[in-house]
Amino acid sequence: MKARIIAAVALAAALSVVVSTASGGNKSASQASASKLVVWLQTDAQNGWPTAVAGATSAFKAQHPGVDVEIQYQEWTTHLQKFDASIAANDVPDVIEMGNTETSKYMAARALSALKAKNYPNSQTWLSGLKQSCTSGGHLYCVPYYAGARAVIYRKDLYRSVGVKAPPKTYAKFLAVGKKLMKKYGHNKNFSAFYEPGQNWYVAMSFVADYGGQIAVSKGGRWQGTLNTPQAIQALTVFKKMVRSFSRASKTTDEAHPYPSIPFAKGRVGSFIGNGWEWPYVFNPKGGAAPKSFAKRMGAYPMPSHIPGRYTPTFLGGSDLAIPAQSKDKQLAADWIKAFTSSNSETIIAKAGNIANTTTLVNVNKSNPALAPFAKAAKYSWFVPTAPNWVNVENANVLKNMCTAILTNRSSVAKAAGKASSQITKILNTKS
């Protein structure tokens, strides 16, 4: 008899799982709204400016005492996959952070709700580059969050040791410093005068922008890849020559593997192009782990252009905040975004090494010698084509693969650029 009981219990337990899964149903939709606001932010905020997040949430709660705010931190590599699944099941967050190259696809698919700019703080003075990444067909679909510009981070002491006292103001001088550094230190096989991971396509495209080239242009509603134009090919040739003579970084990884600030902290790098936040990362005990005194030997300057008096345009990367179209309480979501993008909040975000979303806060880091050059560099910037499918070009690694092919000499600049160009044309014109 005992055996029967065991079996019966086992079966009942098994079935109860099945039944409880099968039933349940339709409570979810109504329950989730009103009492809880779900916000998806990237882990950058968790590690970089948690006080801004906490401040926004408490300001929001003062306004809506009955509402809970749950911040759910996401990873860049997987957050859109999770978002797609949540869209399919009508289970979206109320606020989502998106990279400014990710938004266009979702705007075109009408996955985000239209917003009114005048409802948000500083909307008159938003950075135009970010605002553009939130605008589609004349409507606004997200709110600029923050931006980042890149500048050259360099070793003052090494520059001085080869007789260079001030940051180079022209591209020719930039090359001259590099040559001197390689001559003096290049016998060390780990040394790079200028450290450029091969798949850091943002730098390659900065050269293209500097020579008047573009990644793609729109003509009569059709996109055309334009990396095969003479300007772009010239730029990429200059880029290749520079990287191959100055850099000993891997040609098959991007700027996050490893972060250039790590070899930089090890003293084997003369300079590299990085974001503002990479400066502190040099000292991070889990990162570069350089001693505090190392800061005295560091400096930053905007990358000079081959055209005298200008800087090489920097990629204006950044993040936006959007409200998914299926969000159940758009008004609450809007209120939280307002709190999070207030001048106060943006000041904290800027001080963490970013550029605030508004030109009125452009001087926040002016007195910080480490961060001021980054704001200066943002004067000349470029952005990816605003085609709805742009992010697919990134996701298919078209530009990374092109850079690797060029830098490893696996194919000629013209051939690699031509191939990338036709891939870009194909992807951007695919109907979605």
Place this chain on the structure above:
Amino acid sequence: MSSPLAGAPLAGVPARARRRRGGRRGRLGWNALGLAVFALIIFPVYWMIATAFKRGSDIFADTPVWFPIHPTLSNFTDAIHRPHFWADVKNSLIIVGCVVALSLVLAFLAALALAKFRFYGRKAFIVLIIGVQMIPLNALIIPIYLVLAKANQVDKLSGVIITYLTFVLPFTVWTLRGFMIGVPRELEEAAQVDGSTRFGAFVRVLLPLIGPGLVATSIFAFIQAWNEFIMAYVLLHSPEKQTLTVWLASFTTNRGTAWGPLMAGATLTALPVVIFFVAIQRKIAFGLTAGAVRG
């Protein structure tokens, strides 16, 4: 045409107490080779643990630091003090515990049917459990999310449990079936003579005999469920409801991979599996034996 051994216990006595040939010198050579293979196999694991105890400057060293000469626990404290560590440990334990227990119960019943009954559709079921393992999980992320959302099981541990159950069951059923077939019919019949029903006889006689099989099977279920990442990441939203592998992924961000804490976290994540192994290790050898041979 079926293999003569399939389902039948192997002939012969267990290898033991038999005089070995070759003598001491041969053995020494084999042992040296064994040691070398051990070093080769274990090195990546050693490197993980060693890195976990290293200071930042020793991790990115010009020449590799083979042994943490300046050992530090800071990577571990850093890892443990990340938000929600203990909650995630608890969640992982709950999920794995339920998956192991439920899969054993369900697989026991199904394996009983496969091993002890001839019935129409048995082959179909076998094809089903082999086939299920062929479907790429990534292709099912969205539809599974859809189904679970309809059943109100998203962001709930139970949703993850039942999903894992689906992927663990085929293998566990298969393995347990192998163990059951190995139990000689005479034993069941003997029990029946004693007056039990056939099912009662199964349970009374089978359960102790396939005990090792249950243990061996649970290892597989444990590892599968403990190490899974993508379904847990997609299905669990709330930070306090996530699992250890999802927690581990938070060490890699756009702003740097924290190698030291990541390796410390990885060591901590692997630890429960090793403890589980050690706890039941005596039964493994025998357990896997039976399961394997009668596969």
Place this chain on the structure above:
Amino acid sequence: MSSRSPAAAAPLAAPSVSRRRPLGRRLRRAAAPYALLLPAAAVIAAVLGYPLYYLVRLSFQHYGLFQLVRHKGESIGTANYAEIFHDSLFWHVVLRTIAFTFACVSLTIVLGTLVALLLTKVGPFIRLLLTAGLIFVWATPVVVAVDIWQWMVDYEFGVANWTLTALHLGDFNHHDWFANPWSGWAVIVSLIVWGAIPFVTITLYAGLTQVSRDLTEAAAIDGASPWRSFRDITLPLLKPIYVILISLSIIWDFQVFNQVWIIRNGSPSTDYYLMSIYAYVESFKISEYGLGSAIALVMVAIMLLISFVYIRQMVRIGDAE
């Protein structure tokens, strides 16, 4: 389901008993196996039934982000399949996946066998050590294992480059393992084989300990070489184990995704595409969910094709009593 569990309620008589039993009893006897299977089948069906239907339906639709937001795809017949079959990259990827699977499975089985044979030769202490090592490897989460390997073959700080240079095997300083796809794949295959060896070895060792020593010793006395006695005695005895190990290895290795994806930092170039990666990129990166589903289904079909022989044997083993 009635509240009275049929599995528990059916007193089952041994089949050899010839006495006639009442009809109800016989019915319950016939129903018993189904009742026993039901819970497991129900769980699998509840979670996978609809998703599988969804996957097949999706493969006949144009389903992008626009359709995802509206929960409604556009039916386009077999266009997705036509596109795949006319895509030269796809056929490259198929061939690469098959070659990759072949390399992984054969290396895993051969090396696993060698280590298992070694286990029978070493002393008890070394055996314990080796077993513990294998278990450690088995217990390491895949995500972590990939991180470790990536770290070991790192271009700048990797211990592999340093060691090879120190051993004067060439100048591996700043050697980029992934610049050349062949050496990149060699790293990935080693990583996968390393992770797969514990399961294979422990299973085979368990099998080996059951092969009667009398048989092999008798063969040795008859003058058979160790290789012959392995081939003619041990191997045939272990055949069912090999069938299962090979089938499972094919199934697992054909679907490898994480290892390649993570070691290439989530952005593999087309040189590093496997079918699983291709399907994933089309679905989640390019948002062509219809196309991605079609690739996934073709992948299952090809997997069935190449593993057919083994799967058929496996089903036979499963169907035997």
